[in-house]
Amino acid sequence: MENVILVAALAASVAYFANAVTTKFDRDGDGMASLSELLIAYPELKEELFREMDTDADGLINDEEMAIAVDL
Ligand SMILES: [Ca+2]
Numbered sequence: 001m002e003n004v005i006l007v008a009a010l011a012a013s014v015a016y017f018a019n020a021v022t023t024k025f026d027r028d029g030d031g032m033a034s035l036s037e038l039l040i041a042y043p044e045l046k047e048e049l050f051r052e053m054d055t056d057a058d059g060l061i062n063d064e065e066m067a068i069a070v071d072l
């Protein structure tokens with residue numbers, strides 16, 4: 001039971017961290033990071049890598065996709 005609580009707390013903190021990261025990149029306030037927004041922070045970012053991060057291929061990195069990316 002304690003493990004379940006620990007995992008839940010861990011997942012919540014990762015989600016919070018990813019949300020903070022996404023918000024940090026977000027310039028237009030839509031809560032998601034576009035390729036151009038990420039390029040401001042990471043001019044070296046390859047479009048190929050962005051496409052890999054963008055698992056639902058909508059052209060934007062949401063919190064969930066950011067969480068997967070930062071967990072690499
Ligand atoms: Ca945005």
Ligand SMILES: [Ca+2]
Binds near residue numbers: 055056057060065
């Ligand atoms: Ca996406």
